[in-house]
Amino acid sequence: MNGIDLTGSYAIQLASLASLLGFGLYLWMLRRPPSLVRTVAKTLSVLALAGIAGLEGGPALLIAALLLSAMGDAFLAHEGDVAFLGGLGSFLLAHVLYVVLFLSLAWEMTIADLPGLIAVVVFALGIGTAMVRRAGALALPVALYVLAIAGMGAGGVLLGGWVLLGAALFMISDAILGSEKFLIEKNSPMRRLTAPAVWILYYVGQALITLGLLV
DSSP states (O other), rough: OOOOOOSSSSHHHHHHHHHHHHHHHHHHHHTSSHHHHHHHHHHHHHHHHHHHHHHHHHHHHHHHHHHHHHHHHHHSSSHHHHHHHHHHHHHHHHHHHHHHHHHOOOOOGGGHHHHHHHHHHHHHHHHHHHHHHHHHHHHHHHHHHHHHHHHHHHHHHOOOOOHEEEEHHHHHHHHHHHHHHTTOOOOOHHHHHHHHHHHHHHHHHHHHHHHHOOO
């Protein structure tokens, strides 16, 4: 793929602005109760990234993964186990598409990739084991999700660059979200930091993955 200026056209500028506005608005509304405006803001941020990928002629799997992520965002803008499972399923599929896409672009592994791959495995085993033990009835879907995001992280290591950084931030965001759901006490003062950390790391991670696959 050739180098691409993501702000080189009016349509891409508009989509970029919409994505940033959605990101900022949802960050501002994080502590507010679920609402239509809050859901639209959260969904718009990554939906607009999918639009940018489409306008730039990006890979179909990237566009599909971003659309599934936006669907997951719509679910997770609400509370409760049903919303959580909807978000988990949407992001599970998105990660599977990312794995397929990353591996299709980077089949070869070199010795230099080994430390990164080991780090992904150790990270996934550590946080995954802790969450599965506390997940109860959700243990199986949580385990599948951890496996999928570990695969995405491994693919990011093989691709390197912005994609690797984005995948790493995405993994950290998911680890914090899982810890918030299963590991951190409901009255813990840490919860004042987890929600904004999850959202910022997730959005920046998605944006970097998109950038890395378009340039």
